[in-house]
Amino acid sequence: xxxxxxxxxxxxxxxxxxxxxxxxxxxxxxxxxxxxxxxxxxxxxxxxxxxxxxxxxxxxxxxxxxxxxxxxxxxxxxxxxxxxxxxxxxxxxxxxxxxxxxxxxxxxxxxxxxxxxxxxxxxxxxxxxxxxxxxxxxxxxxxxxxxxxxxxxxxxxxxxxxxxxxxxxxxxxxxxxxxxxxxxxxxxxxxxxxxxxxxxxxxxxxxxxxxxxxxxxxxxxxxxxxxxxxxxxxxxxxxxxxxxxxxxxxxxxxxxxxxxxxxxxxxxxxxxxxxxxxxxxxxxxxxxxxxxxxxxxxxxxxxxxxxxxxxxxxxxxxxxxxxxxxxxxxxxxxxxxxxxxxxxxxx
Numbered sequence: 336x337x338x339x340x341x342x343x344x345x346x347x348x349x350x351x352x353x354x355x356x357x358x359x360x361x362x363x364x365x366x367x368x369x370x371x372x373x374x375x376x377x378x379x380x381x382x383x384x385x386x387x388x389x390x391x392x393x394x395x396x397x398x399x400x401x402x403x404x405x406x407x408x409x410x411x412x413x414x415x416x417x418x419x420x421x422x423x424x425x426x427x428x429x430x431x432x433x434x435x436x437x438x439x440x441x442x443x444x445x446x447x448x449x450x451x452x453x454x455x456x457x458x459x460x461x462x463x464x465x466x467x468x469x470x471x472x473x474x475x476x477x478x479x480x481x482x483x484x485x486x487x488x489x490x491x492x493x494x495x496x497x498x499x500x501x502x503x504x505x506x507x508x509x510x511x512x513x514x515x516x517x518x519x520x521x522x523x524x525x526x527x528x529x530x531x532x533x534x535x536x537x538x539x540x541x542x543x544x545x546x547x548x549x550x551x552x553x554x555x556x557x558x559x560x561x562x563x564x565x566x567x568x569x570x571x572x573x574x575x576x577x578x579x580x581x582x583x584x585x586x587x588x589x590x591x592x593x594x595x596x597x598x599x600x601x602x603x604x605x606x607x608x609x610x611x612x613x614x615x616x617x618x619x620x621x622x623x624x625x626x627x628x629x630x631x632x633x634x635x636x637x638x639x640x641x642x643x644x645x646x647x648x649x650x651x652x653x654x655x656x657x658x659x660x661x662x663x664x665x666x667x668x669x670x671x672x673x674x675x676x677x678x679x680x681x682x
Contacts, residue, residue, distance in 0.1 A: 376404030
């Protein structure tokens, strides 16, 4: 089969991955599932993996097939698998978990002590077939296109995970700021709109992104390239600040805005990454606000997101690309030229 593989870390996205002919994966355990990939979302994290940003955080043996946002059709199952059978459409949680370590027992999939992360620590879905396990696959309801829903396996669940944490702290009428209405942000905004009665303020530097935010339910918008964000939040909240901020950019500039836009006792959720947090301890003490990180999400949360998709409450804006064009996708995302999410389709 064909697979797009990372052979060495590089900053040159035009030669990021190489299309190789490799053996089709074989099931090695009775709980494994082989999925014929219908769609695999390209994520900014893929660019970061290519650049080597994850090498110090996750073990990576190169060459490796990337792709952690995967959906498709079950091609084969191990003898103990009962959740799905051949021919079922599924979306794949990116993490294959063991189910028996303490974090798994607590339902914290992302903290599994024996996990394998497709496209990060083991071969992923930029290929014709993906090997995963029963604990990672979620059957799709009738009418949901596996190609279309694929990016929800990471982008969607990550945005949902952050939104769900924020919703727990939001009362009707509270202000919630969403920074960055891109591939993740447009999903997170919809999740907030579906699950809360907060007043959503969308922030971006592109007018077309803000127009999309309005279409998806934002009550207020700010072009932060033209207007001071702190002033806009102060005007909206009578100088109290936003109870929750979802930062889908994660740049120094956006994290640096936290002391000026987060309400006392509120949270600034870091979803996008690449920047840093440089705040004096006194700023957190005086405001008693928190920075909270977001690492994908739980299997159960992906089930919940699929339910929102099935109800029509959350939709994706996607662009489709052939596997042969994979480096063009990497370049376009690097230059912020993709609206919504890119989905790679195998040959």
